[in-house]
Amino acid sequence: MPTDTPERAALARAVQHANAFLDGLEQRPVAATATLDDLRARLDRPLSHGGTPAAQVIDDLVADVAGGIVGSQSGRFFSWVIGGGTPAAMAADWLTTVWDQNACLHISGPAAAVVEEVAGAWLKDLFDLPPQASFAFVTGCQMAHVTALAAARHGVLRDRGWDVEQRGLFGAPAIRVLANPDRHGSVDVALRILGFGLDALEPLPLDAQRRVTPEGLAAALARRDAPAIVILQAGELNLAAFDPFRALVPIARAAGAWTHVDAAFGLWAKVSPAHRQLADGIELADSWTTDGHKYLNVPYDSGLAFVRDADAHRAAMSLATSYLPPGGGVARDQLDWNPELSRRARGFAVYAALRELGRDGLAALVARTCEHARALAQGIGGLPGAELISTSSLNQALVRFPSPAPDATDAEHDARTDAVVAAINATGEALFGGVTWNGRRAMRISVSNWRTTNADVARAIAAARAVLEHGTEV
Numbered sequence: 244m245p246t247d248t249p250e251r252a253a254l255a256r257a258v259q260h261a262n263a264f265l266d267g268l269e270q271r272p273v274a275a276t277a278t279l280d281d282l283r284a285r286l287d288r289p290l291s292h293g294g295t296p297a298a299q300v301i302d303d304l305v306a307d308v309a310g311g312i313v314g315s316q317s318g319r320f321f322s323w324v325i326g327g328g329t330p331a332a333m334a335a336d337w338l339t340t341v342w343d344q345n346a347c348l349h350i351s352g353p354a355a356a357v358v359e360e361v362a363g364a365w366l367k368d369l370f371d372l373p374p375q376a377s378f379a380f381v382t383g384c385q386m387a388h389v390t391a392l393a394a395a396r397h398g399v400l401r402d403r404g405w406d407v408e409q410r411g412l413f414g415a416p417a418i419r420v421l422a423n424p425d426r427h428g429s430v431d432v433a434l435r436i437l438g439f440g441l442d443a444l445e446p447l448p449l450d451a452q453r454r455v456t457p458e459g460l461a462a463a464l465a466r467r468d469a470p471a472i473v474i475l476q477a478g479e480l481n482l483a484a485f486d487p488f489r490a491l492v493p494i495a496r497a498a499g500a501w502t503h504v505d506a507a508f509g510l511w512a513k514v515s516p517a518h519r520q521l522a523d524g525i526e527l528a529d530s531w532t533t534d535g536h537k538y539l540n541v542p543y544d545s546g547l548a549f550v551r552d553a554d555a556h557r558a559a560m561s562l563a564t565s566y567l568p569p570g571g572g573v574a575r576d577q578l579d580w581n582p583e584l585s586r587r588a589r590g591f592a593v594y595a596a597l598r599e600l601g602r603d604g605l606a607a608l609v610a611r612t613c614e615h616a617r618a619l620a621q622g623i624g625g626l627p628g629a630e631l632i633s634t635s636s637l638n639q640a641l642v643r644f645p646s647p648a649p650d651a652t653d654a655e656h657d658a659r660t661d662a663v664v665a666a667i668n669a670t671g672e673a674l675f676g677g678v679t680w681n682g683r684r685a686m687r688i689s690v691s692n693w694r695t696t697n698a699d700v701a702r703a704i705a706a707a708r709a710v711l712e713h714g715t716e717v
């Protein structure tokens with residue numbers, strides 16, 4: 244790349260550093276190695292008066308963050324549900340930055356608007372969602388919940404003759420929120436932001452597989468005196484449990500309740516013929532949230548909200564002002580559907596990843612990561628000194644490392660588990676997460692990166708074996 248202008252020089256350096264970073268994924272430790280003090284000392288340079296040449300800023304930045312970048316792009320990152328970036332998604336994301344469109348209106352970025360229109364329709368088709376459903380490309384599942392639950396709030400109050408956008412929540416009929424108690428914390432934050440308050444939450448009864456039971460939901464909804472929102476989930480973080488949507492959603496609908504599903508990674512089960520059944524009936528719900536930056540392997544930030552009742556969604560989000568010319572009903576203006584006004588044209592990366600992978604590539608990605616999760620769970624859970632707690636039908640698993648001491652207490656088993664997870668992570672060979680599940684500490688295994696190979700799985704199992712054989716002092 245020519246380097247005759249500051250722009251070209253900086254971008255050329257970025258390409259070089261990016262390629263070196265990706266080439267080094269195999270060798271570098273997966274966990275970050277730089278300490279907080281290291282990073283502060285390196286990055287906290289005096290802010291100059293005269294500025295710094297662009298290429299040098301990039302070179303310095305890369306040098307200063309060394310060891311402070313977690314290897315979540317690595318095929319051996321199994322901690323949280325973090326996908327990598329597919330090649331086309333990463334490249335499209337760079338172009339998004341270079342084009343720097345304000346994707347709030349069709350007129351401020353016509354191609355950005357149409358790309359979202361097209362990718363939104365592809366996604367509804369892939370997930371079997373109703374073709375008339377509206378959608379929003381947001382920052383992550385957190386804001387997707389805010390968007391979808393704002394639409395839900397509008398819809399259930401509108402049905403009671405209350406315009407919440409105009410009149411607010413003070414004095415409105417109190418909305419009941421019935422939810423799966425294993426829900427992700429981002430649901431609670433969305434409810435707080437939207438003014439429901441956590442006291443509005445009523446936990447629904449679960450079965451032994453931690454799925455909401457139809458009898459429990461029916462009993463909870465027997466009282467019909469208040470507007471209600473039911474929050475279910477597709478893909479719980481530890482067991483990847485899916486609520487039985489085909490049984491539950493009709494019960495909620497018959498009671499006039501709105502069903503929202505947190506499907507941050509579980510909605511992607513729909514793209515794999517071998518896993519689709521897990522999310523059976525999910526399409527019957529009223530709103531759905533998921534992430535592009537998890538299973539689709541699109542760079543951050545990429546969340547998605549879908550809403551069956553497009554009128555409720557639009558009413559909750561739309562902004563009309565005289566200085567922003569609308570798309571005139573022909574083009575899709577994102578500000579009618581998104582919580583933000585000015586925003587990144589994040590549809591390009593989603594569009595690129597979907598085109599790159601295609602339907603078969605998506606199905607293979609989901610199937611492959613599930614096989615890898617199972618192989619890791621069985622490979623590590625089967626080692627002497629380990630105990631397999633659960634594998635799932637999707638991409639999550641739990642393993643524990645009980646203390647070998649004959650009369651070890653629960654606290655000692657927990658401490659041993661945390662020590663083994665820390666020691667595996669300290670090898671740099673793989674990165675796993677820790678969690679308290681069912682009152683006990685466990686190691687979480689999550690696989691969602693397109694890069695993970697059988698060799699990565701073998702390398703991670705070997706690291707765990709070495710720790711269990713040679714002790715946790717690494």
Ligand SMILES: Cc1ncc(COP(=O)(O)O)c(C=O)c1O
Nearest residue numbers: 383384385386427429505507534
């Ligand atoms: C099940 C579930 N729901 C919601 C979220 C929140 O998603 P995000 O971090 O994209 O806002 C996550 C991820 O961390 C998740 O795993």
